[in-house]
Amino acid sequence: MDRPGGLSHRRMQSVPKIRFRDTQIEMAHGAGGKASRRLVEGLFVPLLGDPSAGPLGDAAHVRMNGTRIAITTDSFVVKPLRFPGGSIGELAVNGTVNDLAVSGARAETLVVTYILEAGLPTEILEQEVRAMAAAARRAGVTIAGGDTKVVEHGKADRMYISSCGIGRLIDGIEVSPQSVRPGDRVLISGPIGDHGITILLARGELDLEAEICSDTRPVLPLIEAMAAVAAPGIRWMRDPTRGGVATSLNELALDCGLGICLAEERIPIHDSVRGACELLGLEPMHIANEGQFLAVVAPEFADAALAALQSAPGGQAAAIIGEVRAQPAGTVLVSTLYGGTRVIDMLVGDPLPRIC
């Protein structure tokens, strides 16, 4: 397919049909789950979408002067600004380059917008600019430009960052939900839920402590390691940020019209994250990640892809967690170690607002 990305999901009709009926915007519309999807598909896509573009992806692929490039944008409103394992400046770089990476592109350059609240100490701003610079060096991208806006005190929560990234497509990787087939394997790059739970605990509202830090990092090196041995077998990738693994896989199941079956015991997760989720009644597969990606890989490439991931730095905990099935179509099913099964849906509502 020529344009696997783009802000369009379904074929457009001549008159855009707005299906979004919610009367007001709520936190859930930004949580990455069902409400977000409804908003994007029901309002943004009909009015802004390009009819010739493919399904919604993490980044759009467009052709300019004969060259295909990937472009994406992302915004960061995390609270608190700094948390164990990272901060908003670092997140802004990693989140953007990861959106490009899972669309099969290597980030080249970013432009960033800082929206600052009057009264923000310069020291805090400088810290985040430095964090952004370090993250950009690590990810191998330049910051080509930017913009600054300041709003009145009380009108923003200290600092928001918006970032736009442009990347070059990696030869040999073509990802789209339509290429996914029954029998394909589902891989994850590492333990789930670290970022979301870290943010939750960092807010200090719960009297809970755990040795845990955000997983924010660029995932491109892992994707490149996997692609080196399995590029033709990589069918689909996604970084499971807001809404977690369950939401990303449910979107895939709907987009490709197939079923996804996961084996619960195969899903890597730190004990501290599991423990926090047990205590708080949260589903780990709904918790956000910032440094992991999901990949669907053709069965004949799956073992090689897994071995490559596991031998790459930071990929030791990668695992094959499930497979694609023809049935139950459009559904994600989890099997437990002792033979029970359950359906796992997209995130509904918003358990942890403002995590990225």
Add this chain to the structure above:
Amino acid sequence: MRFVDEFREPELIHKAAQEIRRLTDPQRHYRLMEVCGGHTHAIYRFGLKDLLPPNIELIHGPGCPVCVLPMGRIDDGLSMTEDPDVIFTAFGDMMRVPGTHGSPLEYKARGADVRIVYSPADALKLAQNNPDRHVMFFAIGFETTAPSTALTLMRARTLGIRNFSVFCNHVTIIPAIRAILDSPDMRLDAFIGPGHVSTVIGCRPYEWIARHEGKPIVVSGFEPLDMLESIVMLLRQLREGRVEVENQYKRVVPWEGNRAALKAMAEVFQLRPYFEWRGMGFISQSALRLRDSFADFDAEQRFRIPGVRVTDPKAAQCGEVLKGVLKPNQCKLFGKECTPENPVGALMVSSEGSCAAYYNYEHRKARWDGPPGLSVVSGG
């Protein structure tokens, strides 16, 4: 992870499932009610029905505190947010429960100061940190959560805090079970008794169920092995013709309950003469209010409460589902007008509500008749 993984050990679970099959009379249909919403959630989350023979039917009971709250109480609580000085606090479970003019979250999106707290103590802390505001805690729950509300109120009084109140919706479990048993369309063989509630009230209050109603009851924990073991214990009683209260959850539930918690509750609360339950109507002596000695902290006395009564939407059959007469998917609205995203009734909101649990974990599975488990990747 300790205290969790031991109770999810596949080998032990398979043994328990085997024992259940052995004890089940294939000629007989078993109707077991799990009273507690936490059990309902666990049954679906762990896929336990897949492990049971088809003639064991699990009926979901009324033990979901969010679900049994009538809409009028939600409207009453939210009416206090009209005062801009008020910070409305509640557990996360409450936040998406619809009132007549929207859920607490929708009020928040419109500008009301609505905040999630994880315990009443957090709400009290919020009051201490905001001395020029009034913090109201919307208290819900059975005897499980009532003691922490009681202790928080005792602490508020000791500290002399003036800007804190509780809108009390605490309910008690025994009258609800009694109402279920009195319901003419309900035929049950035995009860899986509530675990968390029993940590406070103990096992003794259930003795009448065995003695006068002739139904076995086993107080159960919430892990897969706990629940299967409880079913084994119930089947043994039924097979041997015994009718007793048994305690499977001994590691947490003392037979006599938690005296300190009961004492705190007795100091702060008194029984209301009657209270309205969603779908079940008014049940006498089934809920708690603050004693007069705590009137200063009683939101119902400090604020003008409209006392709203809202009849449940006619088409919704929450009451029948709540009493276990109907399965969630037998309700006319299930999965159509009423979904977790756009809930009509509270059973579709709370993760402990049987409709939400059924919707989230089960109903699409029902359309699928493939084999459970994975052919290729489930080896571990």
